[in-house]
Amino acid sequence: MKVLLTREQLNNCISRLAQDIKLHHASANDLLLIGIQQGGVVVADRIMDQLKEELTGKQPLYGQLDITFYRDDIRKEILAPDRMNIPFDIENKTIILIDDVLFTGRTIKAALDALLDYGRPAKVELCVLVDRKEHRQFPIQADYVGTTIQTEKTDKVKLRQTDTGDLEVVLLPS
DSSP states (O other), X not given: OEEEEOHHHHHHHHHHHHHHHHHHOSSOTXXXXXXXXXXXXXXXXXHHHHHHHXXXXXXXXXXXXXOGGGOSSOOSSOOOOOOOBOOSXXXXXXXXXXXXXXXXXXXHHHHHHHHHTTOOOSEEEEEEEEEOGGGOSSXXXXXXXXXXXXXXXXXXXXXXXXXXXXXXXEEEOX
C-alpha cells in the first residue's frame, strides 16, 4: 500500500475544491451539493464544512446519493444499500455531484441515472478528489478536480481512514 495523498495534502485538495466551487457559484441560490455514497459523502461533508464557514447568506443544500441499484458492474451480489438522503427538489437546480475517485466513469453514469429519478436538474457539475483519467470508459470529465494521478488499470485507489482518524488516499497495487 502506497500513500498518494497524506492528511495535509488531502485537506489542501479539499480546500482548493471548496474555493473553486465558491468562485464559480458566488450565490448559493439553486445550488445543491450531492455526495455519492460512500467516499463521495466523506469528501462532500468536508467541502460543505468549508463552504458553511466561507459563504455568507444562503447555504447550498446538501444530500447523499446511493447508487447501489443503478450500478451495472455488481449484479451478482446482494448488496445492502447505503443511506439515501435527498430531502429537496432537484428540478431546475444546479447540482454539484461529489465523489472521491473518478476512474472509468461508471459510478458517475449510475449517479446520473439515479438523479433522474428525482427530477430534471438544470445543470450537473462533477467534483472529484482524485481523477484517474487515463482509464475512462464513458465520456465523463470532472469540472472540479483535487488531483490527477496516473495508475495501472488494475490498481485500486481508495480514500481511507487511518488508525488516528485522519483521512488519506492510498494506492492498493494489483
